[in-house]
Amino acid sequence: SSSTTPIKATLFPGDGIGPEIAESVKQVFTAADVAIDWDEHYVSTEVDPRTNSFLTRESLQSVLDNKVGLKGPMATPIGKGHRSLNLTLRKELNLYANVRPCYSLPGYKTRYDDVDLITIRENTEGEYSGLEHQVVKGVVESIKIITRKASMRVAEYAFLYAKTHGRKKVSAIHKANIMRKTDGLFLQCCDEVAEKYPEIEYEKVVIDNCCMMLVKNPTLFDVLVMPNLYGDIISDLCAGLVGGLGLTPSCNIGEDGIALAEAVHGSAPDIAGKNLANPTALLLSGVMMLRHLKLNKQAEQIHSAIINTIAEGKYRTADLGGTSTTTEFTKAICDHL
Amino acid sequence: SSSTTPIKATLFPGDGIGPEIAESVKQVFTAADVAIDWDEHYVSTEVDPRTNSFLTRESLQSVLDNKVGLKGPMATPIGKGHRSLNLTLRKELNLYANVRPCYSLPGYKTRYDDVDLITIRENTEGEYSGLEHQVVKGVVESIKIITRKASMRVAEYAFLYAKTHGRKKVSAIHKANIMRKTDGLFLQCCDEVAEKYPEIEYEKVVIDNCCMMLVKNPTLFDVLVMPNLYGDIISDLCAGLVGGLGLTPSCNIGEDGIALAEAVHGSAPDIAGKNLANPTALLLSGVMMLRHLKLNKQAEQIHSAIINTIAEGKYRTADLGGTSTTTEFTKAICDHL
Ligand SMILES: CC(C)[C@H](C(=O)O)[C@@H](O)C(=O)O
Ligand SMILES: CC(C)[C@H](C(=O)O)[C@@H](O)C(=O)O
Numbered sequence: 001s002s003s004t005t006p007i008k009a010t011l012f013p014g015d016g017i018g019p020e021i022a023e024s025v026k027q028v029f030t031a032a033d034v035a036i037d038w039d040e041h042y043v044s045t046e047v048d049p050r051t052n053s054f055l056t057r058e059s060l061q062s063v064l065d066n067k068v069g070l071k072g073p074m075a076t077p078i079g080k081g082h083r084s085l086n087l088t089l090r091k092e093l094n095l096y097a098n099v100r101p102c103y104s105l106p107g108y109k110t111r112y113d114d115v116d117l118i119t120i121r122e123n124t125e126g127e128y129s130g131l132e133h134q135v136v137k138g139v140v141e142s143i144k145i146i147t148r149k150a151s152m153r154v155a156e157y158a159f160l161y162a163k164t165h166g167r168k169k170v171s172a173i174h175k176a177n178i179m180r181k182t183d184g185l186f187l188q189c190c191d192e193v194a195e196k197y198p199e200i201e202y203e204k205v206v207i208d209n210c211c212m213m214l215v216k217n218p219t220l221f222d223v224l225v226m227p228n229l230y231g232d233i234i235s236d237l238c239a240g241l242v243g244g245l246g247l248t249p250s251c252n253i254g255e256d257g258i259a260l261a262e263a264v265h266g267s268a269p270d271i272a273g274k275n276l277a278n279p280t281a282l283l284l285s286g287v288m289m290l291r292h293l294k295l296n297k298q299a300e301q302i303h304s305a306i307i308n309t310i311a312e313g314k315y316r317t318a319d320l321g322g323t324s325t326t327t328e329f330t331k332a333i334c335d336h337l
Numbered sequence: 338s339s340s341t342t343p344i345k346a347t348l349f350p351g352d353g354i355g356p357e358i359a360e361s362v363k364q365v366f367t368a369a370d371v372a373i374d375w376d377e378h379y380v381s382t383e384v385d386p387r388t389n390s391f392l393t394r395e396s397l398q399s400v401l402d403n404k405v406g407l408k409g410p411m412a413t414p415i416g417k418g419h420r421s422l423n424l425t426l427r428k429e430l431n432l433y434a435n436v437r438p439c440y441s442l443p444g445y446k447t448r449y450d451d452v453d454l455i456t457i458r459e460n461t462e463g464e465y466s467g468l469e470h471q472v473v474k475g476v477v478e479s480i481k482i483i484t485r486k487a488s489m490r491v492a493e494y495a496f497l498y499a500k501t502h503g504r505k506k507v508s509a510i511h512k513a514n515i516m517r518k519t520d521g522l523f524l525q526c527c528d529e530v531a532e533k534y535p536e537i538e539y540e541k542v543v544i545d546n547c548c549m550m551l552v553k554n555p556t557l558f559d560v561l562v563m564p565n566l567y568g569d570i571i572s573d574l575c576a577g578l579v580g581g582l583g584l585t586p587s588c589n590i591g592e593d594g595i596a597l598a599e600a601v602h603g604s605a606p607d608i609a610g611k612n613l614a615n616p617t618a619l620l621l622s623g624v625m626m627l628r629h630l631k632l633n634k635q636a637e638q639i640h641s642a643i644i645n646t647i648a649e650g651k652y653r654t655a656d657l658g659g660t661s662t663t664t665e666f667t668k669a670i671c672d673h674l
Binding site for chain 1: 421424447448449464465469470471472474475476477478479480481482483484485486512514515516517518519520521522544545546548549550551552553566569570571572573574576577578580581582
């Protein structure tokens with residue numbers, strides 16, 4: 001067993017399959033001797049008036065205190081005017097950058113080999129401003145906000161990430177030929193930051209062209225940085241190249257060194273409680289959390305155990321064409337450790 | 338030679354490789370005995386104050402009079418505050434629907450087989466409103482406008498297209514979980530129109546999920562209808578699945594039965610004038626124009642000649658891995674007629 005003092009980390013198991021895949025993470029972390037003291041928060045079933053959402057102030061405070069956390073899928077009740085839980089977390093915790101690595105998993109074949117992309121998404125503004133109104137009957141508008149502050153912050157994060165992770169190129173994705181002012185400001189910030197990183201190749205790619213290139217030849221890209229909605233779209237596209245959101249991790253980065261790793265797939269209510277869920281995305285998100293904590297050795301061990309289990313193919317959950325239960329797949333990973 | 342009175346159609350050869358690929362279309366149409374009397378309009382090099390663009394009032398009037406046209410790539414001079422020529426055409430002619438079929442070309446192998454998708458894009462509003470301003474220093478906003486009028490119009494076009502082309506399903510693409518009012522209105526219009534077509538399957542798909550599904554399994558989709566920017570993104574993505582914009586046609590539909598077919602790739606100034614351009618996208622757009630004119634027999638003949646020439650593989654331009662010039666490739670198509 002580990003001799004170090006456990007690190008406190010917030011855990012939001014989330015809804016649907018969330019608790020099952022969170023259990024898998026706990027078991028794998030234990031098997032790898034990772035000393036994490038989980039501060040578990042279930043999303044309450046009552047709206048907290050202080051957050052106008054089902055997330056309580058206490059849950060948010062836990063992430064602010066621990067500065068690190070892991071989050072499963074959270075379903076927002078539809079049609080009641082409440083804020084999405086995911087968006088509440090991003091806004092309240094000021095999680096300004098959403099990092100989603102997408103890489104081909106050895107042994108899990110898709111149409112694409114050798115995909116190795118990092119999408120870095122501005123996570124707080126843009127098309128997600130929430131500012132919308134009806135101008136006159138039958139005419140509605142939504143407002144996209146781009147600020148220099150948020151754009152600089154995410155651009156700086158992207159270039160620093162590229163540098164510290166041995167990446168060669170950053171592509172800024174935009175539609176500034178149409179949204180000259182908003183996307184233009186975003187690009188201008190990327191240009192400025194790029195100047196400080198002469199060793200990193202830098203290019204600007206229009207989003208439509210980017211999507212075409214990604215499906216034709218994803219190896220043309222390395223790190224991609226972009227405004228909120230483009231990040232939402234392109235990160236899902238990239239996940240699709242390597243098998244989907246069930247296999248790709250993500251981590252949200254905030255001010256003051258906060259990191260909230262997150263499985264971005266849905267809560268899959270249809271298979272919840274049936275021991276059928278694939279915990280890979282949450283496990284790999286947990287690995288991102290460990291790397292953030294500089295627990296690199298254990299991160300690599302767990303990462304290899306997951307990859308090797310999938311590659312061997314004997315234990316796979318139904319979404320990957322196998323017949324294993326969540327617990328069987330989890331046990332197979334633990335056996336690799 | 339043809340015995341029918343020639344139909345007058347506007348031709349914008351466009352910039353860069355435009356004139357060469359337009360010449361290819363003229364030759365192929367002549368070889369197929371298509372009686373078109375081309376009303377050729379070169380984009381002028383002076384801004385017409387009546388359009389604030391390089392497109393003159395006379396050129397626009399030609400399309401309004403002929404009600405049908407074909408357009409090559411047009412490059413907009415950057416940084417002079419002029420409106421994009423493509424956008425000027427769409428707005429001035431009220432070309433409300435942009436139809437882009439994407440299908441696997443027999444004999445031209447990509448990672449995907451059996452792609453057969455139709456993207457139908459709202460072409461006049463949304464994120465392309467041109468409404469943008471700086472709120473305070475470092476804070477800019479763009480306004481996305483969605484109207485009931487334009488949404489109903491494009492939704493009606495999409496369902497009518499599906500019905501008249503023997504299509505089974507229409508998917509409305511949106512991000513109404515975030516842009517509840519704008520994309521919400523768009524969806525509501527699609528819902529209303531869908532009710533009138535009980536024989537056509539109808540579904541709503543969030544854009545990020547749509548992009549993931551498209552790269553995983555494009556055969557899940559049939560006709561896709563969406564607001565302007567999503568159409569821009571998804572039509573390029575779909576084009577990428579089958580080889581890129583050099584191979585995919587498009588047609589813009591306006592009020593009063595106007596149809597302007599268009600190759601949506603760039604003007605490729607690097608290879609302009611070198612007899613190297615691939616005319617396929619403009620040729621296939623010409624085929625769409627012929628179908629619009631109900632010249633179905635000749636449309637099918639030309640379509641087959643293009644497809645067969647590419648499938649045989651003896652004559653291909655450099656972008657498809659061949660060594661043929663534009664004229665050699667064009668002659669090969671004419672020989673198939
Ligand atoms: C669930 C939804 C609000 C969310 C988003 O749009 O950001 C999701 O798609 C994501 O990418 O995390
Ligand atoms: C050139 C550009 C303005 C245009 C658009 O954004 O619509 C192009 O990408 C297209 O799809 O026709």
